[in-house]
Amino acid sequence: MQTRDFQPDDLFAQIQILVDGLEAERSARQAAEMADAAKAEILAVIGRELSTPMETLVAMTERLLAGQHNGSQRRQVETLAHSARSLLGAVHNILDFSKLEAGEAELSLQRFDLHALVRSAASVLQARASAKGLTSGVDMGANCPRFLLGDEVRVRQVLMGLIETALEATSEGSVRLYVSVNDATDPLTLRFDVTDTSEGLTEAQQDRLFRPSAEQSRVGGGLGLPIARRLAEAMGGGAGCDSALGQGTLYWFTLQALAADDDGETDEAPVEQGEIVAKVAAPKEVAPRNTLSGHVLVVEGNTVNRMLIGAYLDEFGLTYEGVENGAAAVMCLAARSYDLVLMDTVLPDYDGMQIAKRIRSMHAPSSEVPIVAITAPGATDDDQDYVAAGINACVSKPIQGRALYAGLVPFLGAPMEFAKAS
Incomplete structure (x- = not known):
């Protein structure tokens, strides 16, 4: 067999092919990143443009509800108010998602009462569960501090997203909330677990649950749980679920927080270990x-x-x-x-x-x-x-x-x- 003499042009040609391929890949990646950025910006613009008129619509419908109506009119106004609040929630989700996708999560670091937050969540859980004929309960670990430094609004948003998802999926049985904290200090790892007695989820359903989806037929459709996971990650933790068909579902999220001193400003007693706190009815407007x-x-x-x-x-x-x-x-x-x-x-x-x-x-x-x-x-x-x-x-x-x-x-x-x- 005759060996062909080495030709420098062949090597240069191969190198040029590799360079061209890398350049094409880089250009494609840049184009994809620009497209993602453009989509995020469009979402943000849509959210901002819709936010003000939707907030006004919600306020106007609330004023209508405060007036005098006959039975049919009141049902119509209540439907209008419910739809307006749902639309406003969707707009806020769009704004949150666009900011989180752009790495612009807005988090505050303020002292808040963890026990009061849990009481508030428990009140909502009990009311919603009772309306569906479900039982509910809340348990908090004895080592959970009373006061923390963190973003109370975002913690509540993630927690309520998990509770709402569990309630939506459960037609009989119960939904329970468990709150715990590790024994480490500075920062603490706080964990919320929400368990339900639903039919459960397959592995494929669990994998899709925290991804954006337009599929409204499944539990957690839309942006709620994807936003919850991104917020939990922004707070130094995470969110997910564990489930099996016929065995219910466990939704969880964790976050990092700093313990804060008790300065005695609040009159409410702390939650005791094992206390069922879902007993507080919301005050009338x-x-x-x-x-x-x-x-x-x-x-x-x-x-x-x-x-x-x-x-x-x-x-x-x-x-x-x-x-x-x-x-x-x-x-x-x-x-x-x-x-x-x-x-x-x-x-x-x-x-x-x-x-x-x-x-x-x-x-x-x-x-x-x-x-x-x-x-x-x-x-x-x-x-x-x-x-x-x-x-x-x-x-x-x-x-x-x-x-x-x-x-x-x-x-x-x-x-x-x-x-x-x-």
């Missing part, structure tokens, strides 16, 4: 009875939100004018006096705090007008930025009648009295 007095300047860029705020102010006995931007607000305040300015912190032309500072610097009586800011969820009226800007109080979105009333009472009325809503 109450509604404000006193009317307020005064003329309010409403500064809100969203037309639908201005309509909702106006409906509440009418109910409170207040008169008002509405403008959609900060420049118009300053012009109104220069022309006449108002008893209060109710202002969104995100306006089409200026930041709300910038407008507050301009109001405080005006050489007119309006410079002393009380300013109540409408803020993003989670903001508080003792935030140093708001105080420095001259803002007197804050009302958090989504706008709710009771919270808005409470924010206005110190400036426009006598101390609030309440009566049980019918």
Whole structure:
């Protein structure tokens, strides 16, 4: 056999083929990453665009429910309210999922009462289980600390997602919650287990359970459990399930948290070992009875939100004018006096705090007008930025009648009295 002489061009050609292949693979990977980023951004935009009108729709339907209706009308309004709340929940899921996919999980580190959180979850569990004819129970380990440093809202969100999934899957028997903690310190590993007596899941069903799905026929369809797993991972833990056909299902999640000192601020007694805490009924909603007095300047860029705020102010006995931007607000305040300015912190032309500072610097009586800011969820009226800007109080979105009333009472009325809503 004759051996062919080595040709350098052959080697270069092979190297070029490898280089071209690697370049094509890199380009394909970049294109896929860009497509994923674009989809995440589209989801975020859709969520943001839908969030405000959906929150307003929910608030409007709640106001309708508080009115007088005959039997048929009430059923229709209740259906509308239920659908609106479901849509708003889906919008919030879209926003959460897009942020988590982009690695932008919003977590806080605050002191919270673990025992109070468990009592609250137990109350919901008992009510929902009883409505389905199921039994329920809650047990907490003796070594579980009373207070933790972590994100209470996200912990509750993940826990309630697991409880809702177990309740949805179970038609008879029971759903139980177990809370435990390891013996290590700094940080602690907290574990929640939710067990049910459902028909159970196959391995394939378990594998799909925590992945996004449009399949609504299965338990956990949609984004709820995928979001729960990502949130648990963002908190240093994880989430999953263990199941077998005919043997029920165990849903679990873990998180890392720091134990916090008991400063004695709460009056509630801690949960004792083995205590069944699903005994606390939710308090009935109450509604404000006193009317307020005064003329309010409403500064809100969203037309639908201005309509909702106006409906509440009418109910409170207040008169008002509405403008959609900060420049118009300053012009109104220069022309006449108002008893209060109710202002969104995100306006089409200026930041709300910038407008507050301009109001405080005006050489007119309006410079002393009380300013109540409408803020993003989670903001508080003792935030140093708001105080420095001259803002007197804050009302958090989504706008709710009771919270808005409470924010206005110190400036426009006598101390609030309440009566049980019918």
